[in-house]
Amino acid sequence: MKLIIVAVGTRMPGWVDEAFSDYAKRMPADCAIELREVKPEARTTGKTPAQMEALEAKRIDAVMPQGGRWLALDERGRDLTTVELSRQFQTWRDDGRDVGLIIGGPDGLDAALKARCDGLIRLSSLTLPHGMVRVLLAEQLYRAWSILNNHPYHRA
Incomplete structure (x- = not known):
């Protein structure tokens, strides 16, 4: 299983790239984290937010894993605790996609x-x-991986 984070936005500050890379490199190969950046639509074109979102969605579709499980981060999404996320993580691993x-x-x-x-x-x-x-x-x-593997990173 690969964890693919698709993020609208490019050119993040150095601290973002450094911190993201630090956590991504800690993951084992069988659940590697990969980042795929998607170019945001220019906010100066006069398009409505819905039009810009639709154009960004096409770019997201182009880089998403085919046959994979898709989850969107959204303010109205399911609020998970870290332990619940680790249980979801295990379900994803068992599924293999x-x-x-x-x-x-x-x-x-x-x-x-x-x-x-x-x-x-x-997330919040x-x-x-x-x-x-x-x-x-x-x-x-x-952290979810560390819980599942009794790694000392997560201390309950």
Whole structure:
């Protein structure tokens, strides 16, 4: 199983890339984390947020794993504890398919794209910067793995 984080946005600050890479490299090869960045639609074109989301959705579709499980990060998604995420992680591993986790752009994600997803999850009730979401998601995936493998990283 591969964990593919698809994130709308490019050119993150150095600290984001460094922190994300740190957690991604900790994961074992059988559940590697891969980042696929998607170019955001320019916000100066006069398009509506819905039009921009639809264009970004096409770019997301182009890089998502075919035949994989798709999950969108959304403010109205399922709120999981870390232990619940680790249980989900185990379900994903047992299933064997790649998992695509989608982080939307400034306006969020296209409604039709979210409807095609296997589920919606949220990391926080707070509004977080997109770069921070990448880091937090990678850290929580690593923590979920550490719980399942009795690794000392997670201390309950």
